[in-house]
Amino acid sequence: MSFNSFITFIIICDLMSNWNVLWSKTSSNSLSVKMHHKIVFNAYKKLLDPLNLKNPEIIELGCGPAGLSARLVKRYGGSATLVDKSRNALKLAFSIFKKDDLKCKILKKDLLKFNLRKRFDLVHSDGLIEHFIGEQQVKIIKIHRKYVNKNGYILICVPRPTWYYKLWKKYLQTRGKWFFGFEKALNKDDLKSILEKSGLEVIRIIEFTGQTIALAK
Numbered sequence: 001m002s003f004n005s006f007i008t009f010i011i012i013c014d015l016m017s018n019w020n021v022l023w024s025k026t027s028s029n030s031l032s033v034k035m036h037h038k039i040v041f042n043a044y045k046k047l048l049d050p051l052n053l054k055n056p057e058i059i060e061l062g063c064g065p066a067g068l069s070a071r072l073v074k075r076y077g078g079s080a081t082l083v084d085k086s087r088n089a090l091k092l093a094f095s096i097f098k099k100d101d102l103k104c105k106i107l108k109k110d111l112l113k114f115n116l117r118k119r120f121d122l123v124h125s126d127g128l129i130e131h132f133i134g135e136q137q138v139k140i141i142k143i144h145r146k147y148v149n150k151n152g153y154i155l156i157c158v159p160r161p162t163w164y165y166k167l168w169k170k171y172l173q174t175r176g177k178w179f180f181g182f183e184k185a186l187n188k189d190d191l192k193s194i195l196e197k198s199g200l201e202v203i204r205i206i207e208f209t210g211q212t213i214a215l216a217k
Contacts, residue, residue: 037067043208056121062128066093079103124155141198161185
């Protein structure tokens with residue numbers, strides 16, 4: 001095993017343990033989670049409303065509580081497939097969809113290993129690809145491309161490196177309260193370059209408060 005592969009392995013193992021702990025301590029009514037989803041969804045609408053989506057088949061990769069997918073189904077109709085390796089995350093996701101009587105399919109799967117024959121009108125992830133580096137990051141991005149249908153779209157949202165993001169991250173790290181493992185925030189140019197190198201066509205990319213969000217095919 002090369003040094004870079006070893007470091008990637010350590011990062012992934014760290015994420016597997018920390019995410020389950022994080023979601024076990026999170027409520028579906030968490031104010032911070034709701035606020036994050038509300039902010040990001042406002043940006044999603046700017047990108048998606050012009051597309052006139054009608055009852056799309058949606059898949060969210062690394063879904064966590066899946067609040068964004070729930071908002072997507074509410075606004076555009078259709079249904080969502082929710083994929084995550086954390087059982088605790090999927091419990092939160094199911095409770096959110098059940099509360100609003102929304103259609104979803106829950107899949108407890110490792111993103112780097114799972115396989116579906118189905119393709120989707122919208123493939124999206126929020127806070128996913130920034131937790132991977134090198135070849136692993138490329139693989140995760142290509143999974144988005146793998147599951148989008150011919151006329152579908154891809155949405156990828158990552159944190160951007162604002163001064164307040166850096167300060168918040170440093171504050172939590174120095175106090176041993178950073179639960180998010182390896183994470184590299186990306187600006188517009190960084191995200192666009194990574195997506196294009198992974199074979200995606202970037203249609204539009206915006207920076208919205210603390211996030212960088214790309215619409216691609």
